Amino acid sequence: MNFDSGAFFTPRAVTSLLVRIAAGEGEQDLPVYDPWVRGGEMLREVGNLLGPESPVRGTSPSSEALQLAAMNLALHGQHADLRLSSARPWMEPPPEFRAGAVVMNPPFNRRAARPDTGPDRDWLFGPPPVHNDNYAWLQYAVTCLSPEGRAAVLMPHQASSSSDEREHAIRREMVEQGAVEAIVALPARLFPGTDTTVIAWFLSRPTETPKQVLLVDASTMVATQEGTVILSPDADTEIAQLFRARQDLSEGEVRRLPGGALAISVGVQRLRWNDYSLDPADYVDHVEPDDDSEPVSAISAFARLEQLHGEILQEGVYARPVRPQPAGRSLGALPDGWLRVPLGEVCEIQAGPAVSRLGPDERTPDGSVPIVMPRHLRQGEIVANDIDKATHQTAERLARFQLLPGDILCIRAGAMSQPTLVNQEHEGWLFGANLHRLRIRAPERVDARYLKRFLNLPSTLEWLHRRSRATVIPTINSRDLSHLIVTVPPLTEQQEIESALTLLDRQIAVHEEYVRAAHEARSLLTDELIKGSVIV
Template identity: 35%
Template sequence: MKNWIDRHDSFPPPIRSDGTDYYQLAEVLAWGDSRTIRSNARNPDEPPGTTYGARARAKLKAEAQPRSAGVLAVDDEEAAQSLVAELTGQLGKRVGGTSQVAYLELLFCSTLLKTCLSPSKWDGLVSAARESSVNAILQHIGRTTDDLLKNNGFIPGFAKAITSLRPDPKALVDVLDRVPELGRAGFQLLLDKYQDMASLNSTNFFTPHSVTTLAAELLIDGATTHQTIYDPYARSGEMLIAAAAALPRGGTTLHGASPDNSTMRLAGLRLMLHGITATLSSGRSTPWDETEKLSRNADLILTNPPFNQPAHILTGTWPFGAPPKGNNNFAWLQHCFNSLERDGRAAVVLPNIASTSADPRELAIRKALAERGALEAVVALSPKQFRRTPIAVCIWLLRRNTNPGAPVLFIDASTGGRNGRSQRMFGDETRNQVLAAYRAWRTGRAIDQPGAAPAKSVQLAEIERENFSFYPPNYVTTTNWQQATVEHLDIELAKVARQRDAVRRAIVTEVPSTAKPASGKLEQWSLDSLCRVQAGPSNSLLKPANRAPGHAIPLVLPKHLADRRITGQDEVRLKSSLGAFKLAEDDILCVRSGSIGQVALVTDQQKGLYFHTNLLRLDEFKRDLVDPHYLLGYLSLPHVRDWLQRMSKASTAIPTINAPTLRQLTIDLPPLSEQRRIGRSLRELDDQLAAVRQLTNVVEDYRSILAAHLMHAKIPNNGVEA
C-alpha cells in the first residue's frame, strides 16, 4: 500500500487521529477495484480481470475473525440517575480531577470493554487494576478500546486522552467496579454530561433521542429491510442508531460520514455498544463540493446538519437553485436530495429560520421544492429540544421521485412535550401522535382523527399565498393538543408530589444545619479590587446591519437571568467575532440596563455562551480573597439590590448602571472558608428553588391539559361518571 500512496495522487487520503494516519478500508478497497492486476502479477487462482480490490477482499475473507460485538443492557432510569450521580460526583473528581471530559471518555471506553470482552477478561482487567500501576491500567484500557474500534472499522484515538488522567488508584478501582451497572439510560446520561462539559456547539452537539427516533420512524415507515441508509453528518452516530432500531434486521447497509474525528470515534463506540454494523468515513464540512462523484447513493438519508453555518464553498449541483453564501442550510438539503437513489427519501433536521427566511435565494429554493413536489412533509418541533441551544427545528421529508404540484403535509408538534431542567422533552405519546397523523395521510385516511397531532394537507396554491412558508403553525391551528388520561395524570402528579416532599425535607432539615452566620472578622473590599467588571459588547456589534451573514452564536440577554441562574439563550448570526465576551464557568452576570439587581452565575454547562450589551460580567476573581458563589449571594442581598437601583442612572426611561459605578460597590468578606460554606448553603437553596419552579411548571402544564379536556369532555375517565 505504501507504493500506491507514494505513486498515486488519487489514493484515498488518510484520517489523522492523535498523530497517527489511518486509512478507511472501504475507501482503499473501492480504489483497488479500479486497478486491474497485470497478467504477470496474478496468482494462479485469479482469473483475468481480477482487481486489487477483489484480491484484498478474498484475503480479508480468508483471515476474517469474528467481529467484537456487544449490546448495552436496558437499565432502570431512576437507578441510572443515582449511579451516574455517584460516578460523576466526588468519585469522578478523584479520578478525573480537572479533566472531566477525559474521565467521561474513560467511562465510555470501560463500558465498551465490559460489554465486548469476555467475562474472564473483564474480571482480569479489574483485578489488575488492584495490583498494577494506574498508568498501566489506563494504557491497557485505551489501547484495547482503540484496537476494538480499528478491528470493527472505526476511527481509534481514545488512548491519548485517558492516559493523561492522574487518578487516585482506589477511586479508579471503585469506578471499574461500578461500570458493569451502566446500561443504556446511564450511558445516555453520561453522553449528556459529555456534550455539556465539552462545550459542543451546533457543528458537533448531539441530536436528542426524541428527535432521532421520530425522524427515523417517519422516514422508515413502510420501508423494506434491504435498504442503504446514509447520514452525511453523523455526529455521534445517533441517527444511524435510531435507523437501525426502526428498521427490521436483515440486509440493511448503514453508512455515516463526519468531518470531526472526535465525535466519529464516539459514534463508532456507540454503534458497537448497540451491536450495529456500520461504515463510518471521514467526511467534509462541504460535501457538495465533490466534483468527481457524490459521496453516497442511498435509499434513505437521515441527518441533522450544522445549523446556519456560512457557506464558504458553493461549488455544487443545485437542482432547486444556488443557496446564499451566508448560510448553508439549503446546501445541505440539496446535497441530501442529490445523494438519494431514484425512489429514495430523506429526513433532514433544519432550524425554523429555513422554513420562513425571506432571503431571495432561500425563498426561491422553497418555491422550487413545492412546485416540483420534492417536499413531502414538514413537522414542527417545540423549542429547546437541544441541550445547548433553545433554537427550534423542523423535520423536512424529501422524495427524490418528485410529484409536481402535490400537496404537502404540515404537522404542528411545536407545543408538544413538557419542560425539563435544560430541555423540552417529548416522549412516546407525542411521537405516536405525530406518526398517527403522518401514517393516516400516507394511506389516504382522515388526519383529524383522535390520537393524531394537528396536521393539514396543503395544496400548492395555499402555500403560494403564504409566500412559500414551510412553517407548519402557519397552516395548522392548534392549542396544547396532547391527549392525556386521568390515570396518566395521576402518575405524573404522584411524581410531582414526591418532588415536593423532597424539597420540603431539604428545606426543613438540610438547610438549617448549614445556616450559621458567618464567623470571623468581616473585611470590606471594593468590588474592583476583587475582580474585573466588564461591560458587554458595543451595541453596534449587535445591530441588525451586523447580523448576517456569519456564524450563529448563543447569546445571553437580560431576560435569561432568573433566580440567580441563566435560564436560556438566543442565537444570532454576526459578521463580527465576540471572542472577548465569551463566558467561562463561575463568571457572574449582572443586568446593566432594565431590571437592575438581577444576577446569575455561569455554570460548567453554560461556558462558551456570550453575553449581551445590556449585561455586565464579573470575572478574573482573586480566588485567594473571594469565592464567586459567595459573591453571587452577596449581590442578591436586599440592601445591595437597593444600592444598585439607587445608583442606576435614570436619565432615560430605563434605569442603567455602568461598570465604573458597579466597581465602587463595597463587599463585606468573611474568611474564605466561611465564604465557601455560605456559598454552598445558598447554592443548595437555589437548587431547591429550581426544583420548586420545575414542579410548578409541571402542575401548570397539567392543569391546562386537564381543563381543556374536561371542558371538551374528551378525557377518558376509566368508565367512571363524573
Template identity: 30%
Template sequence: MTMEQRVTRAELARLAGVSRPAVTSWIKTGRDFPRSGSDGRFLLTEVTNWLASRRVHGSIRGAGDRAEGSYADRIWRSLAAAAPTMPGSRPAPTLAEVLSMRLPGDGATGDIDNLVFMLTAVFLRTRVPHAWAGLRDLYPPDVGAVGARWLVDRVATAAERTARRHGMHPAVFAALRRLMPEHVSRVREFLVQCSALGAEHVQLIINAYEAALPAGAFLTPQTVASLLAEMIIDETARSVYDPFLRGGELLTAAVDAAASSEDLCLRGVGSDTTALSLAGVNLLIRGEKAVLLPADQAHRVQVTHVLANPPFGVDSWIDERPVPGGALFPAPPPRSAFRWLLHCLDQLSGEGRAAIVMPPAAAFSVNTIERKIRRELIDRAMLEAVIALPSGLYAGADVATSVWILRRERSGDWPVLFVDAASLGRQRDGRTVLDETARKRVVQAYRSFLSGSAVEQWNDGERNMSAVVDRSSVISDRCSFNPAEYVINRSKPPSDSDDLRAVLHQSYDRVLRSYGDANRSAADVARPLTAQTVPLKDVCEVKAGFRYSRLPSDQRSRTEGIPIVMPHHLRNGRIEATDLRLAPKEKADRLSSYELKAGDVLCVRTGALTPPAVVDTRQRGWLMSTNLLRLRVHDTGLLDPYYLCAYLRSIAAREEMKTFAGATATAYVTAADVGALMIPLPSLDRQHEVTAALHVLDQEVVVARDLVSVATAARDATEHRLFGGAR
C-alpha cells in the same frame, strides 16, 4: 499482569521496590538470571523464582518486609495489592451507582471522559469478551498512580486495536488517557462495576454524554432521532445516509425502525475524528457495520433514505463543496441550512426520502435565494411534509427546530402536510422531551397523509395540529413553510358544544387533581419553619461575578470559548443557554475563580431582581458575569442548594433584597448584603420536604394558567359559532 506476563526492567524495579540500576546489576552480575526475550522483556515467573533466594537486607528493609523476606515476597505483595476484585465479593451495583462512578481527570472534560470509559467497557465486553476478561486479570507494575494509569492505558489500547480491526476510527478512546486515577484499586472497582453494563445501557450512556457536552455541542436527542426514523424508514429502506455524524444516533434509530437491518447499508460522514469514532463504537456495540468516512473523503452516494441533523449558521465541510443541483436551484449563501438540504436531495435515489432537521427561520426567511429554493421545492413537488418541533429538546439550548421531509422531483399535483407539534413537548428531568404519545401522534399524522397519497384522497389533517395544503396555497410572495400559519388557518371550531365542553372538562379534571395534590403539599408544610436561623455567609460562599473591565464585550466571542452566564439567562429557576457569549480559553483560565459548579445558586445583583436559578451539570465550568452573585453551599449535608434557591425566591428574601437594592443609587445588592440574610435551617429531610411541596405548588400555577388559556379558546370558539367571521 499475570505470572506468565513479560515485564520490562522499569516494571520489575517498581514491583520489587528497588531502583532500575539495581535490576541492571542483577542482570549483569547475578548468576543464572533469566534471559530476556527479543523484546527486552523478562518472564515474570522466572524472575520471581530467581529472586526467591535473594533476601532484603536490614539496611533497606521496609515496613512491610519480614526479617527473612525476599525480593520475590515484595513482588508478590505488589501483585496482591493490585489484584482484581473477586466476583461476588460485594453486592451487584445498581445502574445509577455505575453511571455515577467517577475517576479523577481533567476538570473540563472529566464527566465526558468517564462516560467514554463506560462506553469502552461495553464495547470491549460485547466485541472482544476474551480481551475484556484479560484486562481485568492484569497486574499493573505498582498500586499507585503509575499503575492505575498504566491499567487505563491498557484498556484504551485494547479498544483502539479492536476499533481498527473493525475499520472504525479509534479517536474517541484517547479520552481515557485524560483520566488521572491515583490508585489501582479505584480503576479495578470501576472495571468491576462496568461489568454490569451491557448493550441495552448504551443509550443511557449516550444521553449522559450529550448532557455533559460543552455549550454549542450536542447530539440529536433520542426522541428526535426516533421521530425522523419512524416517519420515513419503511420496508423500502435499503440504505441510509447521515451527512453529519454526531454520535451515530440517527443511524441507530434507523436500525431500530427498520423491519430488518440485515441488508440495510449504513453510511455516514463525520466532521471530526471523535464523531466518526463515537458513531462507529455506538453501531459496533449493537452489532451493526457501517461505512463511515471523514469529511475530506465524502463523495456522492445513492441511497434510499437520508436522516440528517446538520449544524446551522456555522462553518462546515459542506461549504467547501460545489453546490449540487445547480441546474434546478440557485446556490445558497455560505453557512446556510439550504446547502445541507440540497446535498441530502442529491444523495437520494428513485423513490427515496430525506428527513432533515432545519431551523425554523428557514421556513420563512426573506433571503431571495432561499425563498427561490422553497418555491422550486413546491413547484417540483419535492416537499412532502414540514413538522414544527417543541423548543428546548436539545440539551443546554432552548432552541426550536423543524423537520422537512423531501422527495426527488415528481410530476402531479401533490399537496404538502404541515404539522404543528410545537406544543407537544413535556418536561422531564429538567428538559423538554417529545414523549412516546406525542411522537406517535406526529407519526400517525404523517402515515395517514401517506395513505391518502396512495389513492390521491387526502383528509384535512388533525384539528389544531396538522393541515394538508394544496401547492397553490403554499405558493405566495413569501412561499412560507411555517406550519403554524397553515394549521391555524385550517383549524375548524368544534361541530357542537358537547365536543367543546369535553375538551374543557379534561382541563378542569387536571386542575382539580392538581388542586388536591397542592392542598396535600401545602398541609405538609403548613407549619412555620421554627428552625434556627443563620447568616447565609456562614453556610455559603457568596461571590460576585468578575468586573467588566476584566473581559469587555468586544473581547467576547460567539463561536468558541467558555460560556458566560448573564442575568437574562436566569428563567423559571433554571439557566437557559440561548444567545451565549463566550470567553476565549486563555482569558477564561485567568477567571477560573468565577467558574460554576453543579449545585451553585445564581441570583441577579443589579437591575430587576429576577428569581434565582440552580446550576446543573451541563453548566459546570461556565463563568458567571458581572451582574450575578454565586452562592456555593459549604456542606450539602447541612443545606440543600434547591432549598436555598426556594428561600431566595421567597417573599421574605425578595423584600429584604429590595431593601438593600433601594438603598443604593443604581439598585444593586452586594455579596455582603446577601451574606447577611438570615436563612431558617431545618433538618435536611425537612428541607427536602419543603422543596418538594413548593414544586407541586408551582405545578398548580402552571395547570391553572393552562385552564385559563383553554377556557378563553372555548369562549372564542363559541362566539365564532354564534356570529361567524374569519378566525
C-alpha cells in the same frame, strides 16, 4: 474531545421520529445514510427500528465524531460504514451509492466559504446563497436518495419561511417539483444549551408534479424530564402514524394530535398563496375547533382551576402527617436496626443476554413475548410502544432473562435513565442486552419500591456516574454495580418512607397540573378580555 455546535447530540425522541418516517417503510436492502454523523445516534436508531444488521453509512469531517459513533454502534452490536468527508460534501463528487433513506441533523446557518457554483443545473432546485448552507444540505440529502428513498433533515425554524431570494426560489422549486412530503415543527428548547427551534423536513426525489404537503405543528407536544424539555412520550409514534396515513387526508383537512398539536394537509394552490411558506403555524393558527367538541373558554378554564385548588387542599390534608422531625442522632449515624450493605447482597444482578443470543433473528412480529429494550424505559416506567417480541420457545430457552413483578431494570451503558420497577403486567417478558435486572433476594427484608427510591437518589446517581468506566459512553458492569452501598431500614420503615414520598408525589403532580392550567387560563383570559368576550 472538543466538539463545536455541529457536534451536539440529537435528542432520542427526535432521532426516533426522523428514522421512523424516513426509514420505516424504505428499501431495506439499501443503506440508511447520515451525512453528518454526530455520536452515531441517528444510525443507532436505525438499528433499534430495523435491527443491528441493517446497512448504514455515515460521514463526518471530524475523525473524533466518527470514533465516537463507531464506539456507540459497536456497543450495541451494530456495524456501520463510517468515513471522513468534507464539511461541504456537495462540493465533492456524488456518492457512489444511493440511499434508501437519509437521516441528518446538519450544522445550522453555517456560512460556506465557497465560490458560487455557477448555473442552476449544478443543483436540483437552484443554487443556495453563500451566507449559509441550510438549503445546500437539503438539496444534498435529496441528491443522495434512491428513486423511492426518503430524507429526514432537521433545519432551523426560520428556514421554512426564509425570505432570502435564493432560499425562497429553492423552496418554490421543491414544492412545485413534488419533493416536499411533510414538515414538522418541533417544541422549543429540545437541544440543551441553545434556544434554536427546529423543524423536520421530510423529502423525496422530485417528481415534477406538486404534492399535498403534510404540515404538523407539534410545538405543544412537550414534556419535562429532570428539568429538561423533551418531546412528549409517544409523540414520535403519533406523528409517524399520521404521516403513514397522509394519503387519506383530503386537501385542507385538519387532524388533532395529543397535547394540542395540529396537522393539516395543504395543496399546492394554498402554498402558492402563502408565498411557499412551509411554516405549519401559517396554516393552523386559525383552525376552528371541531364541530363536536366544546371550545375551552376562560370561564371553563377558571372552573378547572377551582377544581384543582380543591384537590391541592385535599392532598395537603392527606400529606399533613408527613412532617419531618430531627432524628436526634449525630450526622451519619444510623438508627437502631438500620444497615448499610452492598447492593450485591440485597439483589441478584443479572446483565441482559448478548446480542448473539437475543438478536434480530430471535425477534418476530408473530412472537408472543415482548422484549424490553433501553428505549422502552421512560420516566421510570416501561412504555411498550413499538416493542419487539420473541417466540414462546425463545423465551423458554432464555428463561433466566425473564422478568417478575418487583424486578428493577437499569440501563448498563449510555444515557442512564431512571431505574424502572417491573409491574404485574410485565411478568414473563424478556429484557435486552443493554440492561441490568435487579431481583431482590429477600422480599421480606427489602421493599422494591423503597429500593427504586434509593437508586434514584442524586447521591446514588452520582456514585454510578463516578463508577462508570472511563469511556466515551458511560458503562457500568454488574461487579461494580454490586459494590454500591445501600441503606436498608427495617421493612416497616421502608414502607412508611415509601408511603410518605408517594403522598408528596401526588401533591407535586396536582401542583404541576395547577400551574399548567393557570397558564392556559391566563392565555385564554387575555384573548377573551381583549376581544370583549368576557369582563372582569
